[in-house]
Amino acid sequence: MNKFLYGIDFGTTNSALSIFDEEKKEIITTIIVPSLIYFPQDPATAAPLNYVIGEQAISAYLEDGMKGRFIKSIKQILSRSSFIETRIQNKRYNASDLVALILKDLKAKADEIIGYDCQKAVIGRPVFFDDDSTLKDTLAQTRLNKAAEIAGFTEVRFQFEPIGAAFAYEKTIKKKEKVLVADLGGGTTDFTYLALDPAQVGSKDRRNDMIATGGIYIGGDSLDSAFMWDKGTPHFGKNTLYEATPGKVLTVPISLFANICSWDQMNFFNGLRIKKDLQDYYYYSKNDRKFKNLLTLIDNNLGYSLFQAIEKTKIELSDQPVSRFAYSNMEIEIDDQISIDQYDAVIQKDIKKISVYLDEFMLKHEIKAEDIDSLFLTGGTSMVPAIKALFSERFPHIPVNSGDNFQSVAKGLAYSGYLFG
Numbered sequence: 512m513n514k515f516l517y518g519i520d521f522g523t524t525n526s527a528l529s530i531f532d533e534e535k536k537e538i539i540t541t542i543i544v545p546s547l548i549y550f551p552q553d554p555a556t557a558a559p560l561n562y563v564i565g566e567q568a569i570s571a572y573l574e575d576g577m578k579g580r581f582i583k584s585i586k587q588i589l590s591r592s593s594f595i596e597t598r599i600q601n602k603r604y605n606a607s608d609l610v611a612l613i614l615k616d617l618k619a620k621a622d623e624i625i626g627y628d629c630q631k632a633v634i635g636r637p638v639f640f641d642d643d644s645t646l647k648d649t650l651a652q653t654r655l656n657k658a659a660e661i662a663g664f665t666e667v668r669f670q671f672e673p674i675g676a677a678f679a680y681e682k683t684i685k686k687k688e689k690v691l692v693a694d695l696g697g698g699t700t701d702f703t704y705l706a707l708d709p710a711q712v713g714s715k716d717r718r719n720d721m722i723a724t725g726g727i728y729i730g731g732d733s734l735d736s737a738f739m740w741d742k743g744t745p746h747f748g749k750n751t752l753y754e755a756t757p758g759k760v761l762t763v764p765i766s767l768f769a770n771i772c773s774w775d776q777m778n779f780f781n782g783l784r785i786k787k788d789l790q791d792y793y794y795y796s797k798n799d800r801k802f803k804n805l806l807t808l809i810d811n812n813l814g815y816s817l818f819q820a821i822e823k824t825k826i827e828l829s830d831q832p833v834s835r836f837a838y839s840n841m842e843i844e845i846d847d848q849i850s851i852d853q854y855d856a857v858i859q860k861d862i863k864k865i866s867v868y869l870d871e872f873m874l875k876h877e878i879k880a881e882d883i884d885s886l887f888l889t890g891g892t893s894m895v896p897a898i899k900a901l902f903s904e905r906f907p908h909i910p911v912n913s914g915d916n917f918q919s920v921a922k923g924l925a926y927s928g929y930l931f932g
């Protein structure tokens with residue numbers, strides 16, 4: 512009766528599960544949920560569970576006035592050895608426990624469709640969970656494996672995410688091709704260069720077809736952080752002057768603003784000491800209006816909603832030349848016009864890093880542009896115009912293909928059943 516296998520792409524921003532029918536050798540459907548967990552302040556509101564996942568996590572969190580614990584980009588804690596556990600509603604959760612909640616949600620939805628408890632899955636992993644540290648990488652994979660076990664999977668194999676993406680692309684080609692795949696997600700950018708052959712689809716061992724894999728810890732979240740730094744923090748009083756000692760005018764510490772550039776770093780401000788410091792700067796800045804926005808942001812947990820506005824601006828700029836960065840909440844009023852040129856300037860450093868990494872990757876694995884027959888770009892961040900331009904300028908004569916940016920990896924993982932062979 513064990514007829515199905517799941518391909519699971521646990522992503523920084525979105526997680527997807529493809530249901531593969533092993534008899535018919537085809538995918539039945541693919542489910543996607545945003546990788547978000549919300550524990551309401553009053554757990555009863557989430558009954559029968561004590562948490563909410565995905566889209567509902569966002570709506571419940573916003574309806575609750577941004578109280579409780581809202582967890583985003585949870586994948587990034589997998590490799591963080593300093594993260595041991597967190598207490599929520601008087602229970603302890605380690606990294607695997609949290610990740611398991613998302614896997615469980617996907618599994619329950621898929622089991623509902625196929626009508627039985629399927630315990631077999633190919634789970635994706637980025638080429639590097641973190642910047643090239645083997646220890647952290649092993650830790651991350653061990654934690655992910657444990658999460659799969661907690662979620663009820665007993666037969667698990669791992670596959671590199673960009674190889675998953677490549678297999679999804681292989682389904683669409685007619686002849687052999689050497690392909691460079693770039694999967695640009697929320698957290699990481701992964702590359703793989705491999706030989707695809709439609710005649711090989713589903714064959715037992717594909718190891719010899721994989722020529723090179725690599726990756727870098729830059730993705731959509733990095734672009735949003737860069738935007739917050741450049742266009743966001745000035746609205747929150749970066750460069751505010753204060754005078755605690757008469758005659759000695761100083762600028763408030765820049766580190767405060769580095770901390771509001773990644774949404775999860777904002778927890779840093781939960782300490783009492785730092786709250787007192789912020790009040791002092793505010794007082795000695797003679798109640799600077801913009802610095803007050805920083806206090807409002809922190810005291811009211813507005814980080815997530817602010818980053819939603821930043822992401823909206825980015826997404827709009829993927830298909831129009833101008834957008835607005837607009838945010839209006841509790842006396843914080845932002846309404847700036849942002850052109851694509853301005854946006855490109857903001858993300859230029861990250862684009863450069865990806866470009867430099869790509870060169871290193873090709874050099875290291877001795878891949879020449881003329882050895883590449885086609886490019887396959889996938890992941891949400893592949894829609895950013897500067898990213899597209901990076902590839903079209905770097906490889907002007909090579910055709911660029913794309914598939915479903917949010918499903919390719921999960922589908923290709925589901926086509927990786929050979930790993931059980």
Ligand SMILES: Nc1ncnc2c1ncn2[C@@H]1O[C@H](COP(=O)(O)OP(=O)(O)OP(=O)(O)O)[C@@H](O)[C@H]1O
Binds near residue numbers: 698730826
């Ligand atoms: N139209 C768009 N233009 C630009 N960026 C976009 C667009 N749509 C989504 N994104 C960005 O794509 C990212 C999510 O992409 P994706 O779902 O591929 O990532 P992920 O698989 O969750 O992450 P990772 O693979 O790094 O773990 C987010 O940063 C999101 O803001």
Ligand SMILES: [Mg+2]
Binds near residue numbers: 697890
């Ligand atoms: Mg991904």
